[in-house]
Amino acid sequence: MTTPNDIKPALESDTVLVLAATGKTGRRVTALLGRAARPASRSSSTRFDWNDADTWEPALAGTTAVYVVPPDNPALLPEFVALAVKSGVTRLVLLSMRGAPDDDPFEAAIKESGVEWTILRPTWFMQNFDEDMFAAPVQHGELAVPAGQGIHPFIDVLDIAEVAVVALTQPGHAGQTYELSGSESLSFAEMLARIVTVTGDPILYTDVAADEFAASMRELGYPDEIADLVTMLLVRIRTGEEAHLSDGVQRVLGREPRTFDDYLGSSRFV
Template identity: 85%
Template sequence: MSTLSAINLSTVLVLGATGKTGRRVTALLGSAARPASRSSATRFDWTEPETWGPALAGIAAVYVVPPDNPAQLAEFVPLAVKSGVTRLVLLSMRGAPDDDPFEASIKESGVEWTILRPTWFMQNFDEDLFAAPVRHGELAVPAGQGIHPFIDVLDIAEVAVAALTRPGHAGQTYDLSGPEALSFAEMLARIVEVTGNPVLYTDVAPEDFAASLRGLGYPDEIADLVTMLLVRIRTGAEAHLSDGVQRVLGREPRTFADYLGSSSFA
């Protein structure tokens, strides 16, 4: 029997509860969730280890949105296990290496674990990195005409909830993607069809894009990582589809049209 099938499901800690995936995982879990972030009622800050213990009290499963520093996760996981956590679900990313330190901390925890490796989020167009440029009418990224199967964050959240609350997902790494690979120009054209507001797509040099992120306050390592991931789209390395959503949920992932219909663009 799964550990979680025999316990009170009001013991699922959701880290990053105000973020794109965390908000949706929290909503899907309802009263089963204990949302935690720097601004939640249950306060959690990766840079303040004294907030970790109280957040973990009575918790059996954790949805882990990792910190920037892998050493913090490596310190958190043993504390979580010692406090009684028996299941960990990590939000990783497509292309994470097999020796990824974040994934290693989860896999070496000694408890049930599941790794989620999603593609880029569709919601980046209206909630995050690309939102302001799209609103202002021009998105400039170093992706060329490369295509990528962006995923709806709600699909990630539904997979996460399944892994957190149902048996059969322990020791699994799920690669998650949307059902179609599109270029940035194609996605922006579809946004324009919905909003009627023109948006120009501009391909820029990777070094110029990284510099623009630094100018917005992103740390060097994050600016370089985001740029590298976009360049992988440019080269065609990120065009392939993944079947994790189908394997876990038994249905096709949401399309870009589905996302647009439920987004702030609608």
């Protein structure tokens, strides 16, 4: 079994550029890489902003691998990839998503880079319940999404980060697309019930219409394309298209993914 701890002693300092380093996956990738990481974001000491191309080259200087959390605008990624390769980067690992089409422009930019690449396609993140999209509704006692009683194998972000670090630093993962999921498919009602057993605070799950949910996201300030994408992905859970398990974590790490209960034990709910 290959783990991130196996590779850190062999890495030079500051050689892996980690984009979105303050995000859910980026900060965990950074922590696992240790001194080998160069964390970059709009608020990091190494500044990186997709909308400011002047920040790209300084962030890339001297690095040999990049953990790529893509921009909202797919047109920016080919330009960045070309600059990364010109700067000496020889390996790219992209955070994509389950269900990405074969002609996905983000994945195409990575695959056409001319250097070693790996694509990660994870399911929904367990950490959405305490760090992101679902956190505020859960805290206020009601989560309303258009997922019905559909089930989905949410994944612990730490599993994604560990897979990413191995792909960034070890041989044998070039040209691979890894479908990543958790170890069990659960409904939103089941996951919220497990959260309640930890917190003791009641949480109501409400199934809402897709258009109502999309409108609520827009009211919260999400762009139309994000609101529509998130709504579509939740409806896919409702219809049963997202229930299947994937084996990417097992293939890369040689172990089963963390369970939802494992996540709860280390979450902000405890």
